[in-house]
Amino acid sequence: MGNTLASMTGFGRAAAQAEGCSIVCEIKAVNGRGLDIRTRLSPGFDALETDIRRIVGEKIARGSVSVYLNVQRETAATRLVVNAQALESVLEAIDTLKYKIDAEMPSIDGILALKGVVDTVDAELPAEAEERLFAAIRECVGTALNGLVEVRKREGEQIAAVIAARIDDIAVLVAQAEAHPARTREAILARLREQVQMLVTGDNGLSEDRLNAEALILATKADIREELDRLKAHVDAARSLLEKGGPVGRKLDFLSQEFNREANTLCSKSNDVGVTRIGLDLKAAIDQLREQVQNLE
Numbered sequence: 649m650g651n652t653l654a655s656m657t658g659f660g661r662a663a664a665q666a667e668g669c670s671i672v673c674e675i676k677a678v679n680g681r682g683l684d685i686r687t688r689l690s691p692g693f694d695a696l697e698t699d700i701r702r703i704v705g706e707k708i709a710r711g712s713v714s715v716y717l718n719v720q721r722e723t724a725a726t727r728l729v730v731n732a733q734a735l736e737s738v739l740e741a742i743d744t745l746k747y748k749i750d751a752e753m754p755s756i757d758g759i760l761a762l763k764g765v766v767d768t769v770d771a772e773l774p775a776e777a778e779e780r781l782f783a784a785i786r787e788c789v790g791t792a793l794n795g796l797v798e799v800r801k802r803e804g805e806q807i808a809a810v811i812a813a814r815i816d817d818i819a820v821l822v823a824q825a826e827a828h829p830a831r832t833r834e835a836i837l838a839r840l841r842e843q844v845q846m847l848v849t850g851d852n853g854l855s856e857d858r859l860n861a862e863a864l865i866l867a868t869k870a871d872i873r874e875e876l877d878r879l880k881a882h883v884d885a886a887r888s889l890l891e892k893g894g895p896v897g898r899k900l901d902f903l904s905q906e907f908n909r910e911a912n913t914l915c916s917k918s919n920d921v922g923v924t925r926i927g928l929d930l931k932a933a934i935d936q937l938r939e940q941v942q943n944l945e
Contacts, residue, residue, distance in 0.1 A: 652893055653804040653807065653890070653896070654800040654804035654895070655943050655945065656678065656679045658796045658797070660675045660795030660799065662795065664785075664791075665784075666780060666781050667773060667781040667784070668721060669719050671719050671784060672717075672788075673715070673788045673789050673792040674715075675713065675792045675795075676796075677713045677796060677800065678711065679711065679942065680710060682710060683709060683711065684712045685701050685713045685715065686713070686714045686715070687700055687716075688714070688715070690720075693717060696782060699786055700717070700786075700789055703789055704793060707793055707797055708793075708797070709894075710897060710898070710945045715789070717785065719785065729767050730766055731764055731766065731767055734762075734764040734765050804944065804945070808890060810940050811886075811940050812890055815883055815887060818937070821933060822876055822880055825876060825914065825923055825926045825927070825930075828920065828922055829922075872918070875911075875913050875917070876914075878906075879907065882907050882910070885903055886900060896944070897941060897944030900941040901941050901942060904938035904941050905938070907930075908934050911930040911934055914927045914930070
């Protein structure tokens with residue numbers, strides 16, 4: 649087999665430390681019609697979105713991909729800043745209330761603990777340190793992505809085995825339909841004679857030309873040669889795509905639709921209950937094939 653097939657679902661996670669920061673990246677992928685990348689990054693790291701999309705796009709061709717990036721600075725890399733405006737508002741409120749409420753004055757630590765009075769501000773990194781941090785983040789994203797890709801490949805191998813089995817089932821059923829006794833020239837002629845005789849002996853008022861035309865329609869309806877040839881061609885094409893590997897999910901999905909179209913026509917043309925039964929089994933196998941194909945990248 650050429651390139652490995654991959655499913656569209658999977659999960660990857662990686663963690664790292666750099667420049668006083670802890671980095672965690674999680675990437676989740678589910679089925680999608682095309683490649684849809686969504687990111688959720690820690691504040692201050694939006695500049696990396698383009699790089700992250702490029703990294704993901706280099707290894708994934710199809711699926712709905714969600715990238716979560718959490719970067720936390722260590723306590724030593726942050727500083728506390730008093731919000732002067734918020735503090736002034738609190739002090740004014742205390743000054744107003746002290747004449748109305750008989751209570752102890754709040755302590756300093758109590759005032760500072762009020763929401764909005766003290767803000768935590770990340771210390772700015774020098775340009776070189778910031779670039780090293782960004783490089784570490786990109787590497788962490790790549791590691792998480794590699795984990796996701798491996799999961800998708802493992803699932804893809806399992807799906808490929810099921811798809812190959814369904815294609816084999818289809819090939820067997822096509823061979824059974826081709827070899828069915830109802831398709832022999834003698835069987836078709838006998839069926840035609842029976843139906844034409846019913847037309848001739850019945851009080852139908854049909855002319856000889858009309859009877860001949862009806863016989864031609866019956867003969868055409870009984871011929872499923874074209875459908876069988878196309879089904880066999882589709883089997884060969886599907887096996888070729890499996891052998892080729894890579895992101896072939898869309899092509900296999902299209903082929904499964906073509907399989908279904910030919911199976912429907914075969915059933916409608918069938919002149920024998922045995923051939924009809926084979927056609928219905930074909931449709932069931934094709935439905936199972938398409939169900940699996942829709943999970944492939």
